Amino acid sequence: MNVKLLILKLFLIALFLLIVSRGLSQVPLASPGLAPSLMDAQGRLAEDWGAVSVRLLGEGMPEHAEIVVREARLDNLIPGVEAQAQYGSVALTLTAFRAPVWPSGLDVLTVRVQETAGREARFRVALDLPEGAQVASSLVRMNGRAVIALPESASADQPMREWGYDDDSTPMPGWARPERACDPAFRNIRAGMNGVPIRYRFAVASKARFNVVLGLCESHWSQSGQRPVVLKVEGAPLQEVDPLARWGRHIPGALLFEGRDENGDGVLEVQALPRLGAPDTNPILNVIWLFPPGEGLNLDQVIAGRLNALAVRYVDVGGANDQSLYAGGRAEYAVTLPPNGAREWTFLVACPGASVTSWERSDWTPAKLRRAAAQVWREWKER
Ligand SMILES: [Ca+2]
Numbered sequence: 001m002n003v004k005l006l007i008l009k010l011f012l013i014a015l016f017l018l019i020v021s022r023g024l025s026q027v028p029l030a031s032p033g034l035a036p037s038l039m040d041a042q043g044r045l046a047e048d049w050g051a052v053s054v055r056l057l058g059e060g061m062p063e064h065a066e067i068v069v070r071e072a073r074l075d076n077l078i079p080g081v082e083a084q085a086q087y088g089s090v091a092l093t094l095t096a097f098r099a100p101v102w103p104s105g106l107d108v109l110t111v112r113v114q115e116t117a118g119r120e121a122r123f124r125v126a127l128d129l130p131e132g133a134q135v136a137s138s139l140v141r142m143n144g145r146a147v148i149a150l151p152e153s154a155s156a157d158q159p160m161r162e163w164g165y166d167d168d169s170t171p172m173p174g175w176a177r178p179e180r181a182c183d184p185a186f187r188n189i190r191a192g193m194n195g196v197p198i199r200y201r202f203a204v205a206s207k208a209r210f211n212v213v214l215g216l217c218e219s220h221w222s223q224s225g226q227r228p229v230v231l232k233v234e235g236a237p238l239q240e241v242d243p244l245a246r247w248g249r250h251i252p253g254a255l256l257f258e259g260r261d262e263n264g265d266g267v268l269e270v271q272a273l274p275r276l277g278a279p280d281t282n283p284i285l286n287v288i289w290l291f292p293p294g295e296g297l298n299l300d301q302v303i304a305g306r307l308n309a310l311a312v313r314y315v316d317v318g319g320a321n322d323q324s325l326y327a328g329g330r331a332e333y334a335v336t337l338p339p340n341g342a343r344e345w346t347f348l349v350a351c352p353g354a355s356v357t358s359w360e361r362s363d364w365t366p367a368k369l370r371r372a373a374a375q376v377w378r379e380w381k382e383r
């Protein structure tokens with residue numbers, strides 16, 4: 001075989017593969033000295049807290065539109081990413097770059113829609129959000145961390161689960177080190193850092209009664225009096241416990257509450273709250289059991305995990321079966337575009353290790369952020 005022809009063929013194959021792989025590859029978002037995030041080939045902006053993507057919904061809109069993601073050089077200088085999709089007569093363009101905001105930067109995502117067929121278009125712009133994300137008026141939060149700043153308040157289409165945490169507490173798997181045989185769920189906790197309450201909500205029959213058992217194991221403090229926790233189960237008297245005074249360090253303990261959906265709203269609320277004025281006001285909680293009502297529940301057996309099969313709910317707080325009350329949801333904007341009209345929104349997205357501030361509470365504007373990014377890259381190039 002002709003060697004030159006073979007080389008030419010191999011070259012063409014390599015070139016083809018390079019083009020294909022570039023066309024399909026993810027694009028990083030970076031700023032000098034900061035950890036990058038990326039937009040993947042499906043147009044999802046992937047961060048350490050999850051991924052956010054944008055699509056258009058509405059009557060006459062296709063269910064799915066092919067999205068083309070490519071590297072972009074904004075203002076001929078800032079490395080960024082641009083993604084485009086066509087939904088019927090509406091073109092969707094996403095542009096993203098990393099802004100060098102102290103200390104970890106933030107990703108700036110601009111969503112632009114343009115009507116292209118010369119007729120009015122009505123649809124919804126939807127931000128698809130990961131599990132546990134909660135849409136508030138100016139922010140989307142994830143386990144208490146502000147992860148997206150919304151340019152205007154969005155309507156939320158957010159399915160709720162039968163039960164889950166509904167708070168800003170932090171999961172800490174493996175935090176507790178129980179020194180006695182006990183249910184493995186004692187090892188994982190949620191903690192209400194900065195004194196935020198830990199709150200769970202369970203869908204129940206209206207006015208229903210339960211034996212609620214809350215499991216605790218303190219593995220940080222070595223003396224009592226540091227972290228008393230106030231435990232509140234709907235329908236039952238409040239109980240305050242200092243796990244060290246009551247059981248000791250690394251010793252799993254449990255408290256029984258005769259809970260009841262007192263206000264009849266079909267939800268049983270369970271909370272662990274800080275004891276105000278205590279040296280440590282970060283409440284912790286290790287395990288929740290909901291048992292049918294009645295006498296004679298043996299707490300030692302509960303702690304040992306031998307009665308889990310009898311429980312209506314068994315929650316390894318901060319562990320494997322823990323879940324947010326909020327399933328993955330969407331933040332939506334209803335839009336009407338006049339013929340050939342366009343609109344755009346700019347979102348601030350938390351990148352690895354950072355959180356965002358709402359637009360209202362920061363001095364940034366999209367233009368200022370872009371100027372700051374351009375300046376950093378100009379200086380970087382000059383070096
Ligand atoms: Ca209730």
Ligand SMILES: [Ca+2]
Nearest residue numbers: 185188316317
């Ligand atoms: Ca747990």
